[in-house]
Amino acid sequence: MSRLLYSCTMSLDGFIAGPGGDMSWLTSHLGPNPTVDRLIPRIGALLVGNRTFGGDDPHRGTEREGKAFGGGWEGPQFVLTNRPPERPIPGVTFVTDLRQAVDGAKAAAGEKYVNVLGARTARGCVEAGLLDEILVFVAPVLLGDGVRLFEHPGGTNVRLERMDVAQTPQATSLWFRVVR
Template identity: 60%
Template sequence: MAILQWQFTMSLDGFMAGPGGDMSWVQGLPAADKEVAETRESTGALLVGNRTFRGDDPYAENPEEGEAYGGGWHGTQFVLTHHSPSTPVPGVTFVNDLHAGVAAAKAAAGDKHVGVLGANVARQCLEAGILDEILMFLAPVLLGDGVRVFDHPGGSLVRLERVPTASSSPMYHRLRVVR
């Protein structure tokens, strides 16, 4: 069965996007190329938040931005939203229910992972007790402002444990949600 895995890059000060959704800061960072390639290959479907899908990044039209894993991933995306577009988007299914979206994404992923993209949808998965893992690439930058990785005032403690990997990259961290 597919693992529901929140996948993101984070600045040292805890942001996954800069002000206004800016993702230009990830360009030119030292890359964990082997680990990114492995993530791309092990991901069978995506569960994406509406803001992430619609691209709040002011630089989203830049050819190096706006696509999962730098454009190297191809597969089915499930976008969690209450505002589906009137025109179909190839390879994208719009869902308005978290559990139905997760079930459909897991079915599409088969024995691969479902990559969760977006802080809000990941928080919803954590709150529902259905997120299995977190896969984080830690970037050696300080943004100072932007979209926090996890911002849930009054939320409860979420315990994590490290998943052993063969990676020696200090940027790559795989964590299991302890239930």
């Protein structure tokens, strides 16, 4: 059965995007990463928040712009949004309900991961008890402001169990299982 994995790169001070969703900070931290290389073939579908889907791209201005994992992955994408576009986009399914989006992405992923992209979407999956794992690449940079990895006004306590830790010159990866 497919599992939901929230993966992203985060600054040391806890931001996955800069102010206004700026992703340009990430460009200098992209590079060879064995953890990413092992993960990509294990992803069967993406579950993406609308802000992430239509947002800034660290590959802006290159041939890799607009492609999942900079073109390293292709497959079905499910975008969670309140306003689906009028025109369909090949390979992308727009869904207005989180559970329907998760169910569709899991069905499409088969035995592989559904990779969750976007802080709000990941938070919704946590709150609904649907998220299984979290993979964070901690980049050696402080952003000071932006979109947090996980933010829950009023607080919450989500217990995690460490599965793996690895290091490259660009980032340290921390892989956790969500404890239920």
